[in-house]
Amino acid sequence: MKTKFRLLAMVLAVLMLVTSCGTALADDGYASTYTYNYDYWSDYRESPDAYRVTNVIYSGDLGLDVAMKKPQSLFVQGNMLYVVDSGNNRILEISRDGNEFELVRIIDEFKIGAAQEPAAAEETAVTDETVATEEAAAVEETAVIEESTAAEEAVQAEELPTVTTFNNPNDVAVDEEGNIYVADTNNQRIVMMDKDLNYIKQFVKPTDSTFDQSLSFLPNKLVIDNSGRVFTLATNVNKGVVKFEANTEFTGYVGANKVVYNLVDYVWKTFFMTEEQRAQQESFVPTEYCNIYMDEDSFIYATNISFDEYDLVWDNAQPIRRLNGVGTDILIKNDRYPPIGELYWQEQAKDYHGPSKFVDITVLHDDIYVGIDRTRGRLYGYDSQGIMLWAFGNMGNSDGCFSNAISIEHMGNDLFVLDQNEGAITVFVPTEYGNLIYAANEAYLKGDYDGSADLWRDVLKMNANYNLAFIGIGRSLMRQENFTEAMDYFKMAMDRDNYGRAFRLWRKIWVEENIGWLVAVLAVIIIIPMVLRSIKKKKMEVEAYERNQVTK
Amino acid sequence: MSAIRLQNKEKAPSARKEKWERYVASLKYAKYVCFHPFDGFWDLAHEKKGSIAAATTFLVLFLITHVLKLMYTNFQFVNAPLQYINVFEQAASLLLPFLILCLGNWSLTTLFDGKGRFSDIYTAMCYALVPFIVIQLPLVFVSNIIAFDEAAFYTVLMSVSVVYSLALAFVGLMQVHDYSPGKTFIFLIFTVLAALIIIFLMLVFFSLLSDAVSFFISIYREIAFRLY
Structure with missing residues (x-):
């Protein structure tokens, strides 16, 4: 009992240290550590910082007239960083050069029919101001529908979209050729355009009977694979990830969450409820995923934040999954604890409530994945075997802390974290320590x-x-x-x-x-008692004989 | 030689030596109990073949085995955070439940025509621990010369020792009280309940005691403050 308390006290003490680092950071940069890891006994072990903050990019730093409002998501392609500024219905394209971040353009509409015109090239140089002024005029232009374009794109929707602006876009993805996919949520579509923002095609609500036609199609998160397939998480769709082929055809769902229900509920429902009551109650439904990420090998990493916290203990919740083509979870878990983020969420109730909730995930080279925990504003890095590499981050206002971390992306080994409340992007660059871990991991996987x-x-x-x-x-x-x-x-x-x-x-x-010695020892153990026993026997015989002699 | 010893025994057996020999004989009797549990336990209780001294020896050995197991089993087979382990706490965590279970069993069976006295129950339960000791103590050593893949060998013997001891405890109680197997089983279940009640009463008692003590202390303080 006493040791348990001592353990708890120790954990709390370390926790207090860890959590107090927010203020320490504000004082003098990196005087104390806020990175940690777990040892075999799942105790906290402070570690050197694996990452440190180089920049925090606010709207002002980018020269934006209108500050970011409820940004939702980040995406990286090459050295370009895309920020989905949902509240302002636009997407920011930012280029990165070393430590310099520069706003390249603001994407808030696309052009229709310009794909064939060679003159479209000069339109790429749209500056911030022109985009802003054109915004109002954009709606009228869309009325013009060119028949020729429609014929060329006959595979997809017959008519071209009439709205060329976005309404609450929630996610963006860019392929290697620079084609941009936008999950235009409130317009109920995913728009694909080329790098000059010319409309190519759109993915709309599936007409298939497996998709409940009474629901709106609200694409929330979106990833694309190498062959142009689009995978999206749509609000209110709990059958898994919605999958579209490159020709905008809907081809089903991937990796539905298993239905979770407990025995008591089940028995109650099946035996003690009338037909009407049952109809009124909502049926057992699988939960929705929270976010998805497409890794280098075209596997989807999905995170799940709606689970019962007790399910974490036996890893029934599986907050992070790696889905293969059939939708099975193939995430490798070779550590003593599955990758669930924080291991001490109960004791920690003083500072943070509840277990880690991974709102976003990104996958680095060598299958190293980093999840961001909304509850603590903390990043957890795991290697391909599911072993935790490091964890850092906190709630707070200082650099490296977040008030509402919503999205994470990586460029090489550098990490970007988007804070929704602050409207800021924090840039983390690995330290020498972090780089050594990655290098050692890479060398091992290479066979060196x-x-x-x-x-x-x-x-x-x-x-x-x-x-x-x-x-x-x-x-x-x-x-x-x-x-x-x-x-x-x-x-x-x-x-x-x-x-x-x-x-x-x-x-x-x-x-x-040592075979000689072993045989000798064995021989001694077996032979000596045998000899002793025979001597004893002889002696007894002699004594018996003598006694007989005496009595005679 | 042995003729001389024989003479000595006949001549003047000191009380102390006789005690010692009886103790050794009762220790050795454990072997008979393990292999002939029905006969063994019957004679243990009714023919006075066992002794409380020997029983206590087994209990102490049992506690020592448990502690040694935690400390010296190879880390491949045991999950013991040595930095947090307190030897006495570990021993107490086995000793107290053991004694409370004995007490619980006695307090029930004595009401329902069990033949065993408390000392009989205690002795029988302690003798039932012998397989646990005899198997697990060598396993501590063996664990250091086998590898993780060979764990099956280790775990099987481990569970054999536990099952063997439990079976002996069952037979022991049956013979001590002269119960049928069914009755013994039912009383085992009620023994667990009785043990829980005992624990509850102990907690209540200690909390009341501490309340009473603190009441008198505060009265004393009050008086002391008033008087000065």
Whole structure:
């Protein structure tokens, strides 16, 4: 009991330290750490910062006349950063050059029929002012519908859209050729345009019977794959990710959430309710995903924030999933704890309420994924095996803290986090420590085990509590047939599997070397008692004989 | 040699030595109990083959086994955060439930014509722990010479030891009280309830006691303040 309290007190103490870092950050930059990791016992271990803030970009920094209003989402293509400024019905295209961020253009409408005109090229140089003035005139122009364009695009919708502006766009995606896809939510469509903003096609509400026709089609999140397929999360659609082929045809759903219900509810519903009551109650429905991300290998990462917090304990909630083509979750979870973000959400109730809610996720190179927790404004990075690399971030007003983190994106290994309330984008750049972790991970995946071990040694110099480093070094030592030392490293990381492997190899060698001794010891253990027993027996016989002699 | 020993025994057996020999004999009797539980437990209670001293020895060994298991089993097979483990707390966490269960069983069976006295129940329960000790103590060593893939071997023996001990405890109670198996089973369930009630009463008692003590302390303080 006492140790439990001590544990709790320790955790709380560390927590207080961690959470107080918000103010420390404001004082002098990076004097104290706000990054941490969990050890094998799921205790907090402070670690060096894996990332630090280089910029926080506000509307003013970009030279925007109208400040960002309820921005929803970020997207990165090449060195371009796209911000969906939903409240102002526009998308900001920002170019990045090192530490310089510059507003390239504001996308708030698209052009119809201009795709064939060569003159369209000069239109690309639209500046902020012209866009703003044209906004009003835009609606009238759309009345003109060119038959020729419609014929060319015969595959898709017969008529061209009449509205060329956006209404509460919620997400954007850009492919490698620069074609822009906008989830134009309140216009109930996804618009695709080329890089000069000429209309190409639109994806509208499926006419298929699997889509409830009484519902509006409200595309909320959107990703595209290499072959131009569009995957979208639509509000009120709980059958999974809505999938469109490149020719705008609706082809079903991917990866529906499993239906969650508990036994008591089920029994009550089936046996104790009348037909009418049952009809009135809403049926058990699967929950909707919160956000999706398309990784390099065209797998969809989906996050889920509507779950019962007790489901997290046995990993029934699966807040992060990696969906394959059939929609099965293929996320690898090789750590002791599944990737659920915070492990101590109950004890932490003082500062933050409830478990981590991943509102967005981004996937770096080598399947390293980073989720952002809305509850704490905290980022959690996991490697391809589901092992936590680091966690940092807090709620607050200082740099590196958020009031309502809503979206995350990455450019290389740099991270962008969008804060909806502040209307600000925080730019995180990995520190030496963060880069070492990535490099060691990459070297290992490439098969350069010894090189990776050297990098892990460097990591250990900065953070002696880093389990992955111990395992990495242990693996390399095992390959060099240095089993005893490898065992030490595995033991430090509590890696039973690898320890067992090294131990078996070591035991084999040890037995081979000491076989003589072993046989000798065994012989002694077996032979000596045998000899003793026979001597005793002889003695008894002699005594019995003597006694007989006496009595006679 | 042995002739001399024989003579000594006949001549003047000191009380102390006889006690010691009886103790050793009752320790050795555990082997018979393990392999012939029905006979063994019957004689344990009714023929005075066992002794409370031997029983207590087994109980202490049981606690020691548990602690050694936590501390010296290879980390591959045990999940013990050594930095937080308190040896005495661990021992107490087994000892107290054990004693409370004995007490609970006695307090029920004594009302429902169980033949066993408290010392009989205690002795039988302690003798039932022997397989646990005999199997798990060597396993602590064995765990250090087997690898994680061979865990099946370890876990099977581990569960054998627990099941064996539970089965012995069951038979032991049956024989001590001269109950039928069904009756023993029912009383085992009620024993758990009784144990919970005992724990509840203890908590109530201690909280009332602390309230009473603090009441008198505050009265004393009040008087002391008034008088000075």
